[in-house]
Every structure is written in structure tokens, then in C-alpha cells.
Amino acid sequence: MRQKIVHVTEALGGGVLHCVVLLANRQAAAGDDVVVLHSVRKDTPLNATLNKLFDPRVRRRVVEMQTAIGVRDLSSLGRLFVELFRERPDIVHLHSSKAAALGRIATRLLGLSGCTIYSPHGFAFLKEDTSALKAKLFLLIERTLHAMGGHIVACSKSEWRYARMLLSNPQRTSLVENAVKLDDFGADTTRQTREQVVVCTSARVTYQKAPWRFTQLAQRLARASNVRAVWYGDGEAEAIDRWIDREVVELSGWIAAPELRRALQQCDIFVLPSLWEGMPIALIEAQAAGLPAVASRIVGNRDVIVHGVTGFLASNDAELEHYTRRLIDDPQLRERMGTAAAKHALARFDDARLFRSYVGIYRRLLSPVHAHHSPALTRALSTEVLK
Known part of the structure; x- marks a missing residue:
């Protein structure tokens, strides 16, 4: 089944860039329609470099998102809402804290929470460059956003344990470890x-x-x-x-x-x-x-x-x-x-394993959505997930 997948990230550098490129390119090669919405920061590679990294079938657009919390978040939320409304994706995959915050609000407004995934790549409340008070605030924000809907996919067992221990709906969490080619x-x-x-x-x-x-x-x-x-x-x-x-x-x-x-x-x-x-x-x-x-x-x-x-x-x-x-x-x-x-x-840490794991999670999220349209499709998806 060909899916439209939209990746959203405020950070497009370092490990996040690696994971988004790995996953988006695999998905595009498998025949999915893949879009990457991202902001540009100091650590974001030049556009020419990004063009070399991403499969040419992956479409990219810039949606400015600021790392710090501020008034500009409202315009970023509005732009993200418009982009997601225009694309009408089957899956929304959020990466990094700010994209996850804005993305979960936008998908809730659009009724897409059930097919939204968030990969933290390191929870903001675990960072050591913030005060204890700010860390508690980040945890409160994370709990509130998680309660709104969406599925968290941790990139390590330790991160997954924190998600299950600290968030209100641990059943909406999964583990897919990072990988490399x-x-x-x-x-x-x-x-x-x-x-x-x-x-x-x-x-x-x-x-x-x-x-x-x-x-x-x-x-x-x-x-x-x-x-x-x-x-x-x-x-x-x-x-x-x-x-x-x-x-x-x-x-x-x-x-x-x-x-x-x-x-x-x-x-x-x-x-x-x-x-x-x-x-x-x-x-x-x-x-x-x-x-x-x-x-x-x-x-x-x-x-x-x-x-x-x-x-x-x-x-x-x-x-x-x-x-x-x-x-x-x-x-x-x-x-x-x-x-x-x-x-x-x-x-x-094989990248093929990472791709297969996400295929299973995407399909588990999609199967309830499509169940009333095609019983045969639902049975096929269930069989694939159980393999």
C-alpha cells in the first residue's frame, strides 16, 4: 500500500538528519510519497548538501520553527497546519522537541492524532543545559502533549523506559533503536x-x-x-x-x-x-x-x-x-x-531493521483507519504486522 508520509523536524542536523534521511530515502525507494518539512538552523547543511543526501523523490519544504519558546511559535503552528492540511498525509512523523510540540497541536486540530508518531531523539526534559525548574516544565509540557494523542517511538531502551515511566499513556509508546547503513x-x-x-x-x-x-x-x-x-x-x-x-x-x-x-x-x-x-x-x-x-x-x-x-x-x-x-x-x-x-x-544496528520496524508501526496505526474501507486490506496488514 502506497502511503503519504510527512516528516516534520525543527532540527535537521547531526543524528536527527541521519535518521530522517535514512528513513525517508528507504520509504521513497519503497514507493511511498514522502515529504520533509523542516526549519533551517546553524547546524543545518546547505541546500546543495541536503539535495545530495535525500533521494530526489523526497520532497522538502522549509517551515521555520524556533528552538526557544516564543510568539513566533504561533506563526510556525499556522504554517505547519496549512502544510499538513494541504498534504493530507496518512502518517505524520515528528522529530525533535519543537516540531513535536507544534506538530501534535496541529495534528490534533486536523484530526490526525491517531496517525501521528513522535521520535524524540532525546527528550528535552533530560537535557543537562537547563535548570531543574525548566526540566520540570518540559516534562509537564511533554505529558500534556502526549495526553493529546500520538504515538512515541523511542530510539533507545533507556529513552523508552523514561517514556513508559513518566508519561500518562505508556501503551502509546514503542521502541525502534537507531541504525546506520x-x-x-x-x-x-x-x-x-x-x-x-x-x-x-x-x-x-x-x-x-x-x-x-x-x-x-x-x-x-x-x-x-x-x-x-x-x-x-x-x-x-x-x-x-x-x-x-x-x-x-x-x-x-x-x-x-x-x-x-x-x-x-x-x-x-x-x-x-x-x-x-x-x-x-x-x-x-x-x-x-x-x-x-x-x-x-x-x-x-x-x-x-x-x-x-x-x-x-x-x-x-x-x-x-x-x-x-x-x-x-x-x-x-x-x-x-x-x-x-x-x-x-x-x-x-542494521538500517533494514529500522525500516521494517517503522513499517510495522505505521501499519498498526493505519489499519483501524482503513478497516471500514477494506476488510481484505485490514487482514493483509494484520498478517504483515505479525510476521
């Missing part, structure tokens, strides 16, 4: 012995990623001549100047996904000291590339790393340094964990 990674993850051990990370230089923690780690490791620290990514000049010590951390600048994956093959250890995550694509890619990882013990990270098997989870800076040094000093441990990481990622 695993055919971009080779089966051979063995690494040649080099004079220098390369410790790397991959992210935009933002507060969320705690770049000062990576810099401090690099500064402590700099005393060892056999260690090199690399940050793959870019960021605002102010953030880079404030948090990155260029004398001990090599900053690559913006790097395309294929180039990044080749670069990961030349590294030895991946470090991700984030303050909060949904389920980080960068960490999944590093594991798929056969890199043992050391990451902060938070939502998302702990859903990717098998502690002591594919890497280590650190509760503080001291543990971050301890586990990193342990991997630096033990090449056999690096190789063993790297091999386990690649096998684990290849078995678990």
Missing part, C-alpha cells in the same frame, strides 16, 4: 600496529558533547608521546575557542560521512563524554568500524556499549581517563573489544 563498513576491522595510538571522537562542538572533557583527557594523555587525539567535526568559532585546546586536539572541521567512516578505520579508540544523548549515531558508527569505545554512562550511550565487552562506560572524568589509558596500554584488549564491537553493531 552497515554496508558502508567492511567486515575486516583489524588494525595495523602503529607507533601512535589515535584516540578520537566525532561530533559537533557543542555543550551537549562536553568538549572540555575530551580536551582535558587529551591534555593528560599528551604527556605520552605515543598518543594522538583527534576531534572529527566542527562547531561555532566561540565554542571551539572556549573548549578545544588546538595544541593537544586535532580538529578536522566539517567532514562528510563517507570520509568520516574511512577516518574511523585509522583510529584505535573512540571517546564520547556527552552529557546527554538519545542514541548517538556517532557511537554506533564507531562500534561498527571496530573501535572500542569509552563513553559517559548516560541514556543512549549505555544502550550501545556492552560494558567490558565492546567498550567501557565511565561515571566520571577519573573513570574516563582510567578506561582510556587501559585501552592505550593493552593492544590485545583493544583488538578483542574492537572485534566484539563490530560484531555487535553489525548484528543489531
Whole structure:
């Protein structure tokens, strides 16, 4: 059955962009009519880059949405309402907090709540850059919006547990873990012995990623001549100047996904000291590339790393340094964990699985809508979901 699917996101960069591109392109290739409504922020790639990332059959339109709550939200809501009314979608898939807020109000007004999905990619009330009072406000807003309707699809088991524990209708929640195109990674993850051990990370230089923690780690490791620290990514000049010590951390600048994956093959250890995550694509890619990882013990990270098997989870800076040094000093441990990481990622984070999971959720939402039109179609959909 050909469906019209509208993806709505305020954020079209980083992990959200990765997931939207992966899903929208798969859907378009399967014959669905796919539309992406998005705003443009500082981390949004140029239009020419987006055109290369998205399948040409995916239609994109800009609907400006501000991250901060304000009066402009009313005009954004109005524009989104008009776009959804014009498209008359079978499924509305919302990504990121602001799009989810405006989208759930608009779909409620249009009577589309029953076919609306929200993928948080990290709940706003779990962010560490807000006060406790603001976090409580975000949780209250999330509970209110969820009560209005729609289905939440968490991207990690930890995020799913929070949704079921904190929201009023836990039965309207599901889990579909993030994924990557695993055919971009080779089966051979063995690494040649080099004079220098390369410790790397991959992210935009933002507060969320705690770049000062990576810099401090690099500064402590700099005393060892056999260690090199690399940050793959870019960021605002102010953030880079404030948090990155260029004398001990090599900053690559913006790097395309294929180039990044080749670069990961030349590294030895991946470090991700984030303050909060949904389920980080960068960490999944590093594991798929056969890199043992050391990451902060938070939502998302702990859903990717098998502690002591594919890497280590650190509760503080001291543990971050301890586990990193342990991997630096033990090449056999690096190789063993790297091999386990690649096998684990290849078995678990396939993009085909992500696509099939969403097909099942979409069809479960659609089947009650179409039941009175075609009993035969309803039986076919039910059979497909049970496979």
C-alpha cells in the first residue's frame, strides 16, 4: 500500500538528519510519497548538501520553527497546519522537541492524532543545559502533549523506559533503536600496529558533547608521546575557542560521512563524554568500524556499549581517563573489544531493521483507519504486522 508520509523536524542536523534521511530515502525507494518539512538552523547543511543526501523523490519544504519558546511559535503552528492540511498525509512523523510540540497541536486540530508518531531523539526534559525548574516544565509540557494523542517511538531502551515511566499513556509508546547503513563498513576491522595510538571522537562542538572533557583527557594523555587525539567535526568559532585546546586536539572541521567512516578505520579508540544523548549515531558508527569505545554512562550511550565487552562506560572524568589509558596500554584488549564491537553493531544496528520496524508501526496505526474501507486490506496488514 502506497502511503503519504510527512516528516516534520525543527532540527535537521547531526543524528536527527541521519535518521530522517535514512528513513525517508528507504520509504521513497519503497514507493511511498514522502515529504520533509523542516526549519533551517546553524547546524543545518546547505541546500546543495541536503539535495545530495535525500533521494530526489523526497520532497522538502522549509517551515521555520524556533528552538526557544516564543510568539513566533504561533506563526510556525499556522504554517505547519496549512502544510499538513494541504498534504493530507496518512502518517505524520515528528522529530525533535519543537516540531513535536507544534506538530501534535496541529495534528490534533486536523484530526490526525491517531496517525501521528513522535521520535524524540532525546527528550528535552533530560537535557543537562537547563535548570531543574525548566526540566520540570518540559516534562509537564511533554505529558500534556502526549495526553493529546500520538504515538512515541523511542530510539533507545533507556529513552523508552523514561517514556513508559513518566508519561500518562505508556501503551502509546514503542521502541525502534537507531541504525546506520552497515554496508558502508567492511567486515575486516583489524588494525595495523602503529607507533601512535589515535584516540578520537566525532561530533559537533557543542555543550551537549562536553568538549572540555575530551580536551582535558587529551591534555593528560599528551604527556605520552605515543598518543594522538583527534576531534572529527566542527562547531561555532566561540565554542571551539572556549573548549578545544588546538595544541593537544586535532580538529578536522566539517567532514562528510563517507570520509568520516574511512577516518574511523585509522583510529584505535573512540571517546564520547556527552552529557546527554538519545542514541548517538556517532557511537554506533564507531562500534561498527571496530573501535572500542569509552563513553559517559548516560541514556543512549549505555544502550550501545556492552560494558567490558565492546567498550567501557565511565561515571566520571577519573573513570574516563582510567578506561582510556587501559585501552592505550593493552593492544590485545583493544583488538578483542574492537572485534566484539563490530560484531555487535553489525548484528543489531542494521538500517533494514529500522525500516521494517517503522513499517510495522505505521501499519498498526493505519489499519483501524482503513478497516471500514477494506476488510481484505485490514487482514493483509494484520498478517504483515505479525510476521
